[in-house]
Amino acid sequence: MSGILLIARRDFGAYLNSFWGWLILALALGIDGLFFNVIGIGKSAKYSAEVLDQFFFGTGGVTLAVAVLITMRLFAEERQTGTIVLLETSPLSDRQLVLGKYLSAMAFVSLFLALTAYLPAMIFINGKVSTEEILVGYLGTWLLGSAGVAIGTWASAVSRYQVLAAVLAAVVTVFFVVCWMLSGILDAPFKGVISYVAFFDRQFAPFQGGSLNTEGVVFFLSITFGFLLMATQSLCSRRWT
Amino acid sequence: MIEVQDLTHYYGGRRAIEGLSFKIAENEIVGFLGLNGAGKSTTLKILAGLIVPTAGSVKIDGLDVVTANHEFRGRIGYLPEDPPLYKDMSVSGFVRFCGQLKGMSTADVDSRLPSVLETTQLTLVRDRTISELSHGYRKRVGIAQAIIHNPRLVILDEPISGLDPRQIVEMRKVVRALGRDRTVLISSHILSEISETCDRMLVLAGGVIAAQGTEAEISRLGTERAVRLDLLLSGDNKAIEAALRPFVGAEPVRIVADGAYWKVEVNLGSDTREALVAALVGAGIGVRRLVEDAGELEQVFLGLTREVVS
Numbered sequence: 001m002s003g004i005l006l007i008a009r010r011d012f013g014a015y016l017n018s019f020w021g022w023l024i025l026a027l028a029l030g031i032d033g034l035f036f037n038v039i040g041i042g043k044s045a046k047y048s049a050e051v052l053d054q055f056f057f058g059t060g061g062v063t064l065a066v067a068v069l070i071t072m073r074l075f076a077e078e079r080q081t082g083t084i085v086l087l088e089t090s091p092l093s094d095r096q097l098v099l100g101k102y103l104s105a106m107a108f109v110s111l112f113l114a115l116t117a118y119l120p121a122m123i124f125i126n127g128k129v130s131t132e133e134i135l136v137g138y139l140g141t142w143l144l145g146s147a148g149v150a151i152g153t154w155a156s157a158v159s160r161y162q163v164l165a166a167v168l169a170a171v172v173t174v175f176f177v178v179c180w181m182l183s184g185i186l187d188a189p190f191k192g193v194i195s196y197v198a199f200f201d202r203q204f205a206p207f208q209g210g211s212l213n214t215e216g217v218v219f220f221l222s223i224t225f226g227f228l229l230m231a232t233q234s235l236c237s238r239r240w241t
Numbered sequence: 242m243i244e245v246q247d248l249t250h251y252y253g254g255r256r257a258i259e260g261l262s263f264k265i266a267e268n269e270i271v272g273f274l275g276l277n278g279a280g281k282s283t284t285l286k287i288l289a290g291l292i293v294p295t296a297g298s299v300k301i302d303g304l305d306v307v308t309a310n311h312e313f314r315g316r317i318g319y320l321p322e323d324p325p326l327y328k329d330m331s332v333s334g335f336v337r338f339c340g341q342l343k344g345m346s347t348a349d350v351d352s353r354l355p356s357v358l359e360t361t362q363l364t365l366v367r368d369r370t371i372s373e374l375s376h377g378y379r380k381r382v383g384i385a386q387a388i389i390h391n392p393r394l395v396i397l398d399e400p401i402s403g404l405d406p407r408q409i410v411e412m413r414k415v416v417r418a419l420g421r422d423r424t425v426l427i428s429s430h431i432l433s434e435i436s437e438t439c440d441r442m443l444v445l446a447g448g449v450i451a452a453q454g455t456e457a458e459i460s461r462l463g464t465e466r467a468v469r470l471d472l473l474l475s476g477d478n479k480a481i482e483a484a485l486r487p488f489v490g491a492e493p494v495r496i497v498a499d500g501a502y503w504k505v506e507v508n509l510g511s512d513t514r515e516a517l518v519a520a521l522v523g524a525g526i527g528v529r530r531l532v533e534d535a536g537e538l539e540q541v542f543l544g545l546t547r548e549v550v551s
Contacts, residue, residue, distance in 0.1 A: 006341050010327070017329050085325040086386070089289050090342045091315035239293050 003092040007100025012107045015070065021108070024069050028112055032062045036119050048127030049210065052120060056137040056208040059116055060200065063109060063145040064173055070108050071152025072166035074101040075235075076159045094235040098228055102153050109145040113138060133210030140207020143220035144199060148173055150227035157231040173199075176223075242266060243288075243394055243424060248297035250283050257283040258448040261297070265394075270420040272435030273428040275445035281428045282322075284445070285398050288426070289319035301393055315344055318392035322399040324383025328372035332363055335371060336385045343390035353389060360418050361385045362411065377408035384415060388423070395419055398428045413438050468512045468533060472505040475527035481505060484524040488517050502529060 015021035035058035040051050078084040087097050120134045148169075155169035156162075180201030183194040195202055196219075203220065206213035248261040258280040265271050275281045286292045288299055290306055290313055299306040304313045327335055333354060340350035358364045361381040366374060371382060380400060387395055400416065401409045416438050419425050429435050435442050436456050444452040444459065452459055474481055478496050481503055485494050488509055495506040509517070514531065521528050 003342070003344070006338070010338060014327070014329065081325075082321065082323050083325040083327060085289075085291065085319065085321055086339060086342065088291050089314055089317065089319045091311045091344050092342065093311060239291065 003090075003096045004100040004103065007087070007092075007097065008103035008107065011074070011101060011104030015104070015108050020073075021070070024066060025108075025112060025115070028062050028066045029115055032059055032116055033119065035059075035062070040119075048123050048129045049133070051127065052123050052129050052133060052137065052210065053208045055119055055123070056141055057200070059113070059119075060141050060144050060204055060208070061177075063113065063141055064148040064177070064199075066109060066112055067105065067145055067148030067152050068166055068169045068173060071105050071149055071156050071169060072159075072162045074105065074153055074156040074165075075231075076156045076162040076165040079160055080162065088235075088239075094232045097235060098153060098157065098232045101156075102149060102228055105149045105153065106146060109149060110142065113141060113145070130210070136210050136212050137207055140204055140213070140216060143207075143217060143224075144204050147176075147199070147220045147223040147227075150224040150231075151176075154227040154231040154234070157234045242302065243426075244298075244300045245288075246298045246300075248284065248287065248299060249295050250280075250287060250292070251295045252283075256448055258445075261445075261450055263443055263450065263453060265424055265426065267393075267424055268420065268422065269441060270416065270425045270427065270439045272439035272442035273426060273445065274430070274432060274435050274442050275428075276430055279430075279445045280448040281430075281445055282398065285319070285396050285426070285428055288394070289317055289396055290314040291319075315390070316393040318387030318390065318395040320380075320383040320387045320395075320397045320400065322402055324379050325386075326371050326379060326382055329370065331368055331370055332374070332382055332385075333358070333367040335382065336389050339386035340389040343392075345390055350389065353391065357385050357389050360388070361415055375408075377404050377411065380404065380408075380412065381415060384419070388419065392423065394424045394426060396426045396428075399430075400427060401429070401431070401434055409434075468509045468514070470505075470507050470509065470514070470517075471530075471532045472507070472528065473499065473530035474503045474505055474521065475501065475529060476503075476525060478503055480524055481521070481526055484520050484526060485517070488513060488520070 036055050039058060040054040075084065078087065092100075117138075120129070120137070123129050124131070124134065151172050152165070152169040155172065156165040159165035159168060176197060176199045179194050179198035183191050183198065186194055197203075203213070203216040206216060243265040245261055245263050249259045250257045261280075261284060273281055273284070283292075287294045287306065290310055293307055293310075299313075301313060301316050304316065306313050327338070330338065336354060336357060337347075337350050340353070341347065345353075355364070358367055361384050363378070363381055363385055366378060371379065374382065380403075384395075384397070384400070387397070397416065401412050404412060416425065416427065420438075420440075427435065427439060441455050442453065442459060443450055481496060482494050485505070485507055489507050490510060492508050492510075497504045518528055518531065
């Protein structure tokens, strides 16, 4: 466990010591605030629950974008700079390396989400929403972010270059996001499968509305586990080249 | 004790090394010598636990690189040709991080850090950010990360590449200091570097071991091998060529006037320098100078690698 935390601490520190980390954080918060004002609040009168729903919808999208941008460096940058040798010659297992990297990115995502809390706080103060609704919304967004980070971690583990990792992560993430559109043009049984894996339409929507969706919890945790497992296998297979 | 047995590795269908077997005793500094592409880096990567060999075994204290990979890696310190450094960290912060990465407790790292920084001559720059350091210092930080956990075997891949002459001298001191209490394996394609710092050398060519032994043992192999000579002789040039012909066979003899002397270049099939000089003197030719055009060991190295590759 200490090895996992060591890597997580080092990488999270590297995010906060870099211009890139702060730039992503500032842009993400700016876009999220803008989305909240323009789409969430808008010009017409709305119920507080509706505004909160829109807030989590926008924040979920921004969280996925943040996940793609911060995870591309996890392994690909280490490979580009040669520092991957430090990790691969250490006594830590590939599973520990992947978990450490994943946790560092999740710490960054959590920081981003924590910094958005002033927006639902405004709804809470000026409108009528419960703390539970806000917490459930954040739980869903965090799980969505976790799935995005796991996809990005896998993409970075299989890519030699950061840009390639970002493109790969973006393609896979966008696939999960637009699944609801695909499901509209497919017939059974593909329609059912594709609509089930749709990030927003099927799995995240209940969280946006403040209801705890256990199916969604299991789904996002499964996506996270699956992609982290693939990332671990990818690192392991490199030793056998 | 490090034991390598029948080590073989293929990249796809291309053979990198085949059937390497050698042993390295404790506290020995061993040089791994070979031309570029000889298979040095592949062997070092296997020894460092970075890649798994296609066949064969590598054992340290009985631990196998494949079956006990994690424990094995804990006993190795590895410095690749380009030091792997997090340049945003301070020297001491980075070395401390690497120690913890290798499984040391914070207290152990803190107690060992001063001696490691002293061995690698980094004490004065311990608080500097790595990105501010020169290439020579960065190499030393690379060595510090490789030895912080007190490994049984330290592997240094081309440790002097890119260093200036002063830094090379300092690096040699560091390497000798390392060899006092641990086994060190140095890879290089620079022969003088290996002969300067190592107790023993392994010559690798075409993916196989062409020779191994001390510098003296390898040099002795040269008596049976080709030697290239530069001579400065006086007398008649026709008589010189006639006297040299039995030693060079069909090889050309290059004779160029140099003031009152003849500058001669010859390739001998074997090291028969004494007989050659006797024949020249017997033919009434003055021998003013006789020099090998490369160092004795270098000749042997080139001969060995040429033979194996061909």
